Amino acid sequence: MNILNKFSKKIAIDLGTATVIIYESGKGIVLQEPSFVALDSKSNKIIAVGEEARRMLGRTPANIKVVRPLKDGVIADFEVAEMMLKSFLKKVGVKSRFIKPQIMVCIPVGVTGVESRAVLEAAVQVGARKAYLIEEPIAAAIGAGLGIEKAEGNMVIDIGGGTTEIAVLSLGGIVVGESIRVGGDKFDEALVRYVRENYNLVIGESTAEEIKINIGSADPNFSAKFEVKGRDLMTGLPRHIELSAEETNKAFKELLDNIAHAARRVLEQTPPELSADIVEKGIILTGGGSLLAGIDKFLSKETEVGVFVSDDPLTCVAEGTGQALNELDKISNVLSTGNQGVFS
Numbered sequence: 623m624n625i626l627n628k629f630s631k632k633i634a635i636d637l638g639t640a641t642v643i644i645y646e647s648g649k650g651i652v653l654q655e656p657s658f659v660a661l662d663s664k665s666n667k668i669i670a671v672g673e674e675a676r677r678m679l680g681r682t683p684a685n686i687k688v689v690r691p692l693k694d695g696v697i698a699d700f701e702v703a704e705m706m707l708k709s710f711l712k713k714v715g716v717k718s719r720f721i722k723p724q725i726m727v728c729i730p731v732g733v734t735g736v737e738s739r740a741v742l743e744a745a746v747q748v749g750a751r752k753a754y755l756i757e758e759p760i761a762a763a764i765g766a767g768l769g770i771e772k773a774e775g776n777m778v779i780d781i782g783g784g785t786t787e788i789a790v791l792s793l794g795g796i797v798v799g800e801s802i803r804v805g806g807d808k809f810d811e812a813l814v815r816y817v818r819e820n821y822n823l824v825i826g827e828s829t830a831e832e833i834k835i836n837i838g839s840a841d842p843n844f845s846a847k848f849e850v851k852g853r854d855l856m857t858g859l860p861r862h863i864e865l866s867a868e869e870t871n872k873a874f875k876e877l878l879d880n881i882a883h884a885a886r887r888v889l890e891q892t893p894p895e896l897s898a899d900i901v902e903k904g905i906i907l908t909g910g911g912s913l914l915a916g917i918d919k920f921l922s923k924e925t926e927v928g929v930f931v932s933d934d935p936l937t938c939v940a941e942g943t944g945q946a947l948n949e950l951d952k953i954s955n956v957l958s959t960g961n962q963g964v965f966s
């Protein structure tokens with residue numbers, strides 16, 4: 623092993639559409655912040671990042687803009703993504719002037735070569751001595767504690783902010799996988815639309831997310847209510863309404879169906895021996911979207927397979943990426959298969 627590898631810090635990054643999580647080997651999760659950046663509209667200089675920037679969303683004067691550098695699981699604005707990452711790494715004191723860290727970042731299944739190159743490039747730009755990529759479902763499965771190196775089928779559905787990643791894994795690699803651009807953001811957008819169309823009330827993204835987290839449901843029979851404040855479309859004045867969990871279910875119907883159909887497509891393409899393993903073990907749900915009330919039961923009904931939410935769905939991918947980086951030698955087959963690349 624290269625002597626620099628031995629002494630350099632190992633940093634795993636879940637560069638998510640909604641949240642960035644940084645995991646440091648030997649320490650665990652050292653940062654978990656929303657993927658938001660507030661910039662000066664004229665100079666493009668950073669004003670705030672992460673939670674501080676998210677709190678400004680929808681509340682900024684004309685000289686400040688709040689942006690999200692990632693969209694649908696991939697980097698949409700390279701320059702801002704790099705600034706955000708640099709700022710987060712500085713915050714957790716990762717950068718060393720002497721020995722640069724090794725960084726592993728996870729990417730959605732099936733991203734283009736250009737997209738994955740952009741992530742590697744960003745990791746190098748923020749100071750990586752060596753940068754690695756790992757596909758999200760592999761990281762999620764490792765983080766969920768599934769023994770993916772064995773010749774056994776495991777199925778993971780990771781519902782993030784921008785994408786839902788569905789994969790069947792065996793022998794350390796993805797046998798069948800699919801990524802759809804449906805995630806928590808689309809659920810928020812569906813609520814914004816629903817409230818506008820049914821109540822003539824305009825609400826912002828943050829309010830929509832608050833509704834989703836408090837009463838959002840994949841189960842039409844779930845009963846809960848939430849007071850929603852916004853601006854009346856007709857009068858332009860502030861107004862509030864009461865929204866029910868049942869209504870959120872109506873708003874989410876099409877998106878939930880999209881996820882269920884993708885899961886079924888993956889199951890239909892799965893080799894029979896692996897299908898048998900999955901029937902026995904069930905499907906593991908990871909990602910923030912798996913916290914939506916009733917989504918496990920909904921997907922179980924749609925796929926006719928048991929569905930279980932992992933222990934720490936929000937940090938599972940970051941933990942799995944960290945473990946993969948720690949065990950590079952042991953699981954080199956995982957890193958050299960499929961879409962993963964190594965760049966130094």
Ligand SMILES: Nc1ncnc2c1ncn2[C@@H]1O[C@H](COP(=O)(O)OP(=O)(O)OP(=O)(O)O)[C@@H](O)[C@H]1O
Binds near residue numbers: 640694695783807913
């Ligand atoms: N209790 C909850 N109920 C429903 N959704 C939730 C809950 N908590 C968080 N979420 C949603 O989970 C999403 C974030 O999940 P996660 O952090 O796994 O995504 P990400 O890694 O940032 O995204 P991606 O992997 O798509 O790039 C957000 O859309 C957030 O609103």
